[in-house]
Amino acid sequence: MLIFEHSRPGRRNYSQSPTTPAEKQAIPQNLLRKSPVLLPEVSEMDAVRHYTRLSQKNFSIDTEFYPLGSCTMKYNPRACNALAMLPQFLARHPLAPEDTGQGFLACMYELQEILKDVTGMAGVSLTPMAGAQGELIGVMMIRAYHEARGDKKRTEIIVPDAAHGTNPATAVMCGYKVVEITTDKEGNVDMDALKAAVGPQTAGLMLTNPSTLGVFEKNISEMSRIVHEAGGLLYYDGANLNAVLGKVKPGDMGFDVIHINLHKTFSTPHGGGGPGAAPVGVAERLLPYLPIPMVAHEKGVYRWLTEEDVPQTIGRLSAHMGNAGVLLRAYIYVRLLGAEGMNRISQYATLNANYLMAELRKAGFEIAYPTRRASHEFIVTLKEIKERTGVTAMNLAKRLLDKGYHAPTTYFPILIPECLLIEPAETESKQTLDAFVTAMKEILQEIEDQPDMVKSAPHNMPLRKLDDVRAARELDLAWKPQ
Amino acid sequence: MLIFEHSRPGRRNYSQSPTTPAEKQAIPQNLLRKSPVLLPEVSEMDAVRHYTRLSQKNFSIDTEFYPLGSCTMKYNPRACNALAMLPQFLARHPLAPEDTGQGFLACMYELQEILKDVTGMAGVSLTPMAGAQGELIGVMMIRAYHEARGDKKRTEIIVPDAAHGTNPATAVMCGYKVVEITTDKEGNVDMDALKAAVGPQTAGLMLTNPSTLGVFEKNISEMSRIVHEAGGLLYYDGANLNAVLGKVKPGDMGFDVIHINLHKTFSTPHGGGGPGAAPVGVAERLLPYLPIPMVAHEKGVYRWLTEEDVPQTIGRLSAHMGNAGVLLRAYIYVRLLGAEGMNRISQYATLNANYLMAELRKAGFEIAYPTRRASHEFIVTLKEIKERTGVTAMNLAKRLLDKGYHAPTTYFPILIPECLLIEPAETESKQTLDAFVTAMKEILQEIEDQPDMVKSAPHNMPLRKLDDVRAARELDLAWKPQ
């Protein structure tokens, strides 16, 4: 039932708006709204009940194992939420004077410093509000760098075919042509393809390492050399940073610019699809182009850096300074972890992924890159199963829901047919992984014994399989009163 | 799965206790614990996940209609929770000096004053921590009153047979003999029985008005006269105050002492069975006996009253001053309501009850007192249905769970066979009541068509009917490691 269906004309919450209608008004008649606003007229209790019950229809980290590859669904500490929502932090206006926000700014400054260390970069700006915006800002800086040098012939960004879709989409938003390069049999970037693609027209290479295939690009130093020698820059998509945190710094691998998905590696909540936050870090040569605002610490006082301080900045990319409350949560998280805690993240995320990969292989699943170590994630392919039984990766995914597990990422990376990208994250216990393996084994058996049942999953959820095609064909994007 | 079954030896949450073991210790060996403590060894995420999922297994006001008679399950405003949990309120030590708690004490003082007005009483003490403790304290004051007058022959408390079980239990805890009096056909206390029971041995009469039968005792003034003339006092069980809030004050009905269930009428949360709070109010003559502490306001300063201020007090009944945080919630609630809001509570609670009674009667249900107005609750009896079909009130209750409604109170008051005591409370909308009536009608039909299905309900809950008898016979009150 939609909230609108609980509505009755004239019902309202008297506690939640001024008791008496406002006395004064000075707005010309022609600017005043005449049409009614379609908001529900429900009691406070009905709203609370409706949304509490809706919430219960979600799978989430707080209720289920959620091994969604490339998304790093780890525990979001409750302390981060509680402390970022202290009344003073919530009440502070973004344009309030700096001296009324020294506590908040101290957190932001320290977060910048910590992220510099973690990434091996010379400078960090916290403003990007999501991974995709971090990418956009990163590539904008690459472009600004070439432009500042008068290097106008660089029109291409190289992207591996396994990359996140945001990579090519971002390059295009920055006015670049996208050159896709292939992957070799071992899951590495095809070095010959890279060499062939690189040239004076190359603005840069966007790369995730470990890659979205769940393996570490062993040739990264060589790749870095090739791109740099051609005058291009290296962009690090930080989506998989969780796998190497404290092990390898992107700066040490030769990357010039990076975005860090705080909602992945630094455990800020995914919130049903945002808000995220994706600070960008840069090597020395890109420092002048970092987006503002950033926080400086001078003579014991924290202040915002503006256009005056960073005259070559690519500018402002948000109305204020990005997703401040998300940054606060990440700050609290990194302070809880400390250096040792960060090192352990990559260790245990990697242990969990390799263990799960080993167990699923033993259970009879086909691993996409069986000769490689898993990073913090790995790929299972149902190609053979699909051919033999008609059961798809999506069927298996839906059947997992029935068993109380969120499905792994399906059909990404697109170059592996019928794939499941599985990322358990470091906060899951061996017992949970073992229970998941048991469920996967059960489904493997079900595929043999009752493939039609698997194909028509889910069966134990409040709804059965939803019709995506109809949704797109008969667009219904807003409720209309009957 | 129990939390203990998630446990693994050696697992722990490093964030939640001191990082390094304490250095100093000076406790003799023979006083130190040797046996291990059976607490779960789980990660923070596992604990969060376990208890979040457990919570989803509860029906509650925030998720379901909960017409539990005599319990006043109304909406618990979220603001009351948020504001009572402001950090300063939570951090304040109960024995901190009064001048560090003037904000808190102001709330307590004002709550006392408001409750005096609401009940028509001369004084109020906030200390009782639950309805049953309010009763205990009320009867203790009655006893103290008689004792102070040297009136030692009063050994009996009169209680109607429809009363809450706490009434007689309380009287016994205060050293009184209980005399039960009967109810007439209309649901009133049998006046002849009362007259016969009253005498010089009568310490007092405990009464709920409206009674637990959901009707107003019309003869209350006469009853008051009879008891008072015999030298007894009148105790008002405030369980049903919601029905007459702002309409009739217990003090005006002649009551000498009252407890007020804040977790009913004043909407503090029931919390799965507490904490409640049940301030006591008294007429002039019982003022000297009120329990301490109470809050006084003198020269703009709030302070606790102690034994020195109230030398005849029955004393202290809690380690500090009762359930302070619950009192804060009630204070916030009454300020949100104001006088007008309180008047409306009884009006709409009564409207809802009478409407639901009318609709259920039309639907074919037998009403216990069809000639009477419902107060804020009323009784349906399945006597005839049970005799004819074997379906009991408990069967119907379980079937309601299947349909997404919490069951009404069953088998209370005990003098009505196969009864359901139904209290919708004022915060439910007509639409919810209508949907409930529809569900009740469906069950009525099911009783005719498929009585065995109804008898074996619930069917749609995570568990089927639980075996109470086995629970009591094969006592298993604590998990033991396998």
Added chain:
Amino acid sequence: MPFIPHTEEDVEEMLASIGAASIEELFDEIPPDLKTGNLSRVPPGMTEMEITRLMHERAQADGFYLNFIGAGAYEHHIPAAVWQITTRGEFYSSYTPYQAEASQGTLQLLYEYQTMMASLTGMDVSNASLYDGATALAEAALMAVRQHKTSRRILVPGTAHPTYRKVLRAIVRNQDIEVVEIPFDPESGQVIPEQLDPFGQEEFAALVVPQPNFFGVLEQVDTLTDWAHKKNSLVIAVVNPMSLAMLTPPGEWGTKGADIAVGEGQPLGIPLSSGGPYFGFMACKQELVRQMPGRIIGKTVDLDNKPGFVLTLQAREQHIRRSKATSNICTNQGLMVTAATIYMSLLGPEGLRRVAAQSHANLLQLVEKLETIPGVKRAHSGFCFHEAALKLPGPIDEILQALKAQGILGGLSLQDYYPALSNTLLVCTTETKTPVDLDKFGEVLGKILKKYK
């Protein structure tokens, strides 16, 4: 009309169904002369915005202090997860789990709680909580009297919490139960077992043993327990549950263990909150379970033999037994127990032990530091857990005022409770106090005390 959803149209339709002309008509059975309910002293309603501002202002006015007061209520760190989960609507706004099938969340949690508390106290069984520590002691005394059958005498040492003793007296006095106070040794701050014999001449139902006692001092629990058992009496332990992560649990005191263990559950994840709501806990030996008051949860199975949980032993309770019930208690402090169970799960055995050990170590550190100030010395010689009484060289109220002016609540003045203990301060440390805090207390107190040299 905050919180009331009715539209005018709703009201009309409802009245029509009832057959009444107005809402007022529904009250026609109330004698008109009684309808005097004019709430003249209740202020007009506020919006949520207005009350939010008022409460924020009052909270701000109360402020924050560096707190060294204990005396039965203890400031421990509470993980953020505890109350974020506890205040979820499904826990917060549900009732006592009468319909077991619709209340497995609360019921299973309470069963887990009972398991934890039974283990922590070393007893066989626990109930699902009582109001607070003080009333739990009173209920334990009533229980002991019911069990003992021939004596209505309870021995309580003067080292037990003074307010608990008052509450005990207030509750049991109407049932002809005698509370006899046992003296303590002013030097050690303990009960001396050897001095008990005069009190054991006459039969008694139970001996109350506080551990640690009100002065923070550890009693000789083994000797006291065995002494009482030798007299065929019961032993009621009054314990701080946090201390039990370090100290011998009541179930292992002496040869046979205490019979009933009660106490204040607040240290297990409940905020100080000006004194409540907290929760009392009660655990006992198996043979006493049917004398135990309060809710008890049992494990059972459903029709399909799946495990589940229900309220059990309800035959003891007032809604069934009425005047013959074990107690009039019907609610427990469910929501507080929810918090405590989550707290104990998050801490685990090692976490709880570390919190207890650090609280204890901090006291040793603080006392050592304060004793370096001339004129400050411990009032008692007994071993302490996380609280101790200190003699000060000046008027305590003045000193406490001076400390407060610097943001420190220095402890509790014992004089109000024990007139002999003039200028004596009961100080408490928990794991929340850092070395910097302890140093600050020492420094500030040192400066204040200079004038009394």
Added chain:
Amino acid sequence: MPFIPHTEEDVEEMLASIGAASIEELFDEIPPDLKTGNLSRVPPGMTEMEITRLMHERAQADGFYLNFIGAGAYEHHIPAAVWQITTRGEFYSSYTPYQAEASQGTLQLLYEYQTMMASLTGMDVSNASLYDGATALAEAALMAVRQHKTSRRILVPGTAHPTYRKVLRAIVRNQDIEVVEIPFDPESGQVIPEQLDPFGQEEFAALVVPQPNFFGVLEQVDTLTDWAHKKNSLVIAVVNPMSLAMLTPPGEWGTKGADIAVGEGQPLGIPLSSGGPYFGFMACKQELVRQMPGRIIGKTVDLDNKPGFVLTLQAREQHIRRSKATSNICTNQGLMVTAATIYMSLLGPEGLRRVAAQSHANLLQLVEKLETIPGVKRAHSGFCFHEAALKLPGPIDEILQALKAQGILGGLSLQDYYPALSNTLLVCTTETKTPVDLDKFGEVLGKILKKYK
């Protein structure tokens, strides 16, 4: 090892299954020379107790002020229910609803949100949110260019939020899009439709119309909309969603209505929180829906024909279309939209209208009061919503400092954004300001300004 559950035994068993001797061995594909990850500048870990204390101290240091700053972020009362529900784990810790059957909570809520925003803006369809108001404007400009096909020119008045204009330029500049600034009338603080014609000589893709504009002034939206439509250009409305409870929605501007409406969703239940996270909203006409970036939720049915909700029109998105996507955006600001949807449900149409009306009335009241102070007068003659620019008779930074010393944040100095507007203060009132607050501001400012007479 906070948050990592592995016991030593677990690790051993897991390594045995993998066939590795150590965790370190799992990293053997990383070239050793790259393993330089020594985090020397990351401080050691803290316990939750320690970070809790630190954050409380920092929050206390920042304090509370009586705030009259608006300028794109507005202090409204937020019902307590909003964030208590929004931060429930099931909303807080779930991902983008890729598996629709396991995400109906989020999906249905987003569908409800889309319905509310479409109605509030008077448009046909809404997406499920963008990052913030400023980036939403940039996305709208890109969308307009895609739709218009022949022009890459966007007209933006100088009355639009200065930071929004900066963000717009920064984002579109790499796609050869020209942003042309339209002047405004310094007297009225509005764009004068009659002066637009020079800018319409050349083809343009869209005209941006802010309502209310950055000065709080109401633009002549009907005339502006019709003018742009006459030039075959699109109209992008940038609106404060709260104001739409009172003001004509973009969908009804002029003859045909604006084509795209965007803005900052923060006023709908999102705390100020130093600037974020907020959310941008975007609604448009039906014919533009396939050009709209961001997530969109559609209603559909399941195999049993029961209604349900899914992510739809994914063919526009980057994970399918890659370099041909409408935008690189993939996340929305889901949790903020969750809060906004609950907020709008709690307020309802009448509640939202009253909040808007009271915010507006308070501004009239405040301006009237402040204009009684000698030397204070309105900078613009146009009608205002809940914000207005005031000329002050002295140096603004000094005056703001003096106000702050008395706990008042008096507004924003416009000089930094519009050099011509020296000593001009942009003040904002919402419904949170009481008559007492307005009086206090007037009194304090009056006293401060005495020295500049």
